[in-house]
Amino acid sequence: MNRYPLWKHIIVALALIVGFFYTLPNFFGKDQAVQISPNRATLKVDASTVPRIESILQDAGIEFNNIFADPNGIRVSFASVDRQMLARSALEKALNPDAENPDYVVALNLLSASPAWLTNMGALPMYLGLDLQGGVHFLMQVDMQGAELQRLDSIATELRVMLRDRNIRHSGINRTDKTIVIAFRDDDTRQQASALINREIPDLALTVTEDDLVASLRPEAVADLAKYALQQNINTLDRRVNELGVAEPVIAQQGASRIVVQLPGVQDPARAKDILGRTATLEVRMVEDTPGMLDNALTTGIAPFETELFFERVRDGDEIPILLKRQVVLTGEHLTDARPGFDENGQPAVHLTFNPTGSRIFRDVSRENIGKRMAILLFEKGRGEVVTAPVIKTEIGGGRVQISGRMTSSEASDIALLLRAGSLAAPMEIVEERTVGPSMGAENIKQGYNATLWGFVAIVVFMSVYYMLFGVISSTALAANLLFLVALLSMLQATLTLPGIAAIALTLGMAIDANVLINERIREELRAGLPPYAAIVAGYERAFDTILDANITTFIAGLSLLIFGSGPVRGFAVVLCLGILTSVFSAVMVSRVLVELIYGRRNKLASISIGQIWKPEAAAEKK
C-alpha cells in the first residue's frame, strides 16, 4: 500500500528523466572542430558550401566526424586536436588563396559531441568559464571624454566646410577643451552663422562671448554620443575578433561605459590583446611647410602655435620629424573601406574609400591645397605616426585615396585590417585582464572534479554506515541532487567556473544536512515509541520547517553574492542558489519517494533500517 501521493512520485520520476537527458551531453564532452565563416558580407557560407569543404578535406586525406551548416557558417568536427590543426591549415590554404586578404575565416572551435537528437532537444554540455577552458578575458573601459573631444573635432571640420559653402566669413574655428570657439569680425555674420548652426547642427548649444561664438555639446547629445560610442566600439571589436578567427567570442556591454571581451580557447593572448587594444584611427592633416618652422620646433622642443610635431617612419625603422597643423581635415569615421594592395609602382599600399561627406571634404581640401603636402596619420595606442605625407598634385575626387610608400605588404594588410574593422569611436583601455592557459584550465577541471568526487564518496560512506539503509537512500537522493544541479546548469547554460565547481561540492555537503535532519527526526520519533511507518511520516513532515530554515539564510547569502559578485565568484553564487533549490527538492521529495518504494508497500512494517536507536533509560527521559 502506497500512502505517498501518486503525483509526487510522477513529479520525481519526470524530474529524474529530464535531469538524466540534460546531464547526458556532459558525458559526451566536446569534439575538436573547425568553423568556417565568411569574411565578407557578399560571400555566403551555407549548406551549398558543404560539398566543397568535404572535398578539400578528402583531398588532404583528413578524416572528420561530422559536418553541418548553421547560421554562423559550417562546422566540422574531428576526433583529435592533430586532425583539427591539419584541417585548419588545409582549409586555410584552399579557401584563402590570397592570405593577405582572406575571403573566409577558419577558426578553431569546440563542438558538442552528443548525438544529434540530444542537441536537437537543446541538451548541451555545461558552458565552461574561461578559468576552466582557457582563454582570455578583458574588461575595457571606454574613454567617453575622448569620444567627446573626437566628436567636437569632427564637428569643427564640418563647421569650416559649412561656413565656407555658405560664404559666411569667420576668422578662425578652434576647439579648446570641450568647446569650439568661432571667431567673427562683425555681429552680422555672427548672427547668420548662429542661425545656420542652430538649424544644421542641433547638437550644439551656442553662447556669445565678445566677438566669438562658443559652441558646446548639449547634455543630451553627450549622452547619445556615449551610447553610440559604446555601441560603435562593440561593433568594431566584434569585427576585429571575427578577423582574429575566434569561435564563440563574447563581446558585451557591462555597465555604462565598459565592454567585456571573452575569447575562449585563444592560445596567444598577446596577439589578441594587440589586435583588440589597438585603437587605430586615421586622421588627415595638412603639413606645415613654412621654412624654418620645423628646425625651430626641433631646437626649442616646442611646436609653434596651431601645430604639432610628429614623426614619419621610413623604411629602415628610422623616423623623420614632420610638423603638422593641429586642424584635422578628415577622420576615420568617414572611411567606408580599406584594402591592402599595390600602387602603380608596385609598392605595397592601402586603398581607402571615403563616404560622400568625406569625399567632398577631401576634394575641397585637395583642390585648395594643390602643391602643398598632406599627411595621413595613423593613431595607435594614443601615439600618432605619419604613414605618408605626399604632395598634392591634383584635386582628388571620388573619395578614393591610396596611401603608399614605406610599408611592407604585411604592414599594409595590418593597417587595412585595423582601418577596415573600423576605428574605435572612443579610445579604450584594458582595465582588467584574466588569461588562463589551456593546461591550467584542464587542471582546474580535474581538481574541481576530484574535490567533488571525494567529498561525495566520503559522505556516501559515512551516511551508509551511520544510517544504514536510510543512509543509502539519503546518498541516492544526494546523487539525484547532483544530477539535477548539473542538468539545470546545462539547461540554463550558466557559466561554470572553478569556484562554481567548489560550490557544487559545498552544496552537496550542505544538502546532506536535510537528510540528516530527517533521519535524526525519524530516529527521535522511533525513540518516542512511534511505530516505524508513522515515524517516517512524522519525521519527514516535522523536519521540513527546519530544512526550510536552514536553506533560507544560505539562499540570502547566495543572492547577495549573485547581485554584487563578479567574474568567477558570480559562478559560485549561481551554483549555490541553484543547489539550494535542487537540494530541498531532492532531500525531501526524492528521498521520500525512495523510502515509500522500499517501505511503503508493506502492510505491517515491523522495523526499518536506520541504524541503532539508542534509548536513554525511560526514567531519565520522562522527568
Add this chain to the structure above:
Amino acid sequence: MEFFRFKNDIPFMRHALAFNIISVVAFVAAIFFIATRGLNFSMEFTGGTLIEVRYEQAADIGAMRTALASAGYTEFVVQHFGSTEDVLIRLPLKDMAEDDAVSDQNMARQSEAIMSALNISQEQLRRVEFVGGQVSQELAEQGALALLMVTIGILVYLAFRFEWRFGFAAILSNIHDLVIVLGFFAFFQWEFSLSVLAAFLAIMGYSVNEAVIIFDRVRETFRKARGMTTQQVLDHAITRTISRTMITHGSTQMVVLSILFFGGEALRYFALALTLGICFNIYSSMLVASPIVMWLGVSREQFVKPPAPHDPTRSADGACV
C-alpha cells in the same frame, strides 16, 4: 550506530562565563591582529598584475628577481606557488605606474614586458591577471556591499523569525565567528581574495541557522517543561541538538576538506575559510549564542503568555530536531 548518547543534559551553561571570556579574548585578539597586521588582500582588491608560470624544472627564483630588478622594477614579488616548478610574480599598480607612462593601457601591457624580461614562453604561461585601479576599488566596494546585504538579510530574517533576544544573540555569535576567522587570515597573512569573501558569505548564511535550531528547541522546551530554570532549558536544548549539529557540520566539513586537499592552490584559502568558519560555528552556536540569550534574560514568561494554539505539527514532547 549512534555517536551521541547523553543520559543527562550537559551543564554547558554552568561554564558560560568561562566560555564567554574565551570568546571575548579570541575576539579581541582577532581585532588586534586585523588592526595591526591587516588583511593580505589579493590583487583583485588592490589592483596590479599577477603572472603564474610553470617551468619544466625547479625555477631559479633568485635569477628571476635579478632579471626583474635589472629591468627596472622595484616593488615586485616573486615566489614559489605550490611547487618549486611553479612561480608567481606579482606587481602592484604603483610600481608599474612609475615605470611607464601613467595610463592603464600601459599597465595592461606590463605583463608582456615582464614575460619578455624573464623569457617566459606562451607554453610556460599558466595565467595572467591584471586588475586596474578603478576596477579593484569597485570590487572592494561591491564585496563590502555584499557583506552588508547578507548581514541585513539575515537580521531581517531573524527579526521575522524570532524574539529580539534570539536574533541579537544569533547575529552576535555570527559576527564573532566572522571576526575570529578574519583574525586567522590576518595573523597568518593568508591571501584574502574574492573567493574567500564568497566563502565567508556562504558560511554566514549557513551558520546562522545553527543558532536558529538551538533556539527553536529552547522555545519548545520553555513552552513544554515547567519548573526548569533558564539554565537547564538551555542545557537541555544544546544537548538534544548536539548530535544533529555534529553530524551535519561534520558532513559539510568532509566535503570542505576534500576541496582543501584535492581542489588545488586556487581553492586553498577558500576551503580554509570554510573549514575555520564551520569549526567556530559549532563552538559559537552552542557556547556563544546561548549564554548571550541567558544574559539577555530570556525566561519562560516570554513564551507562554499567549496560550499558543495547538500546533498539530509539533510532537507531544515538543521536540524539534
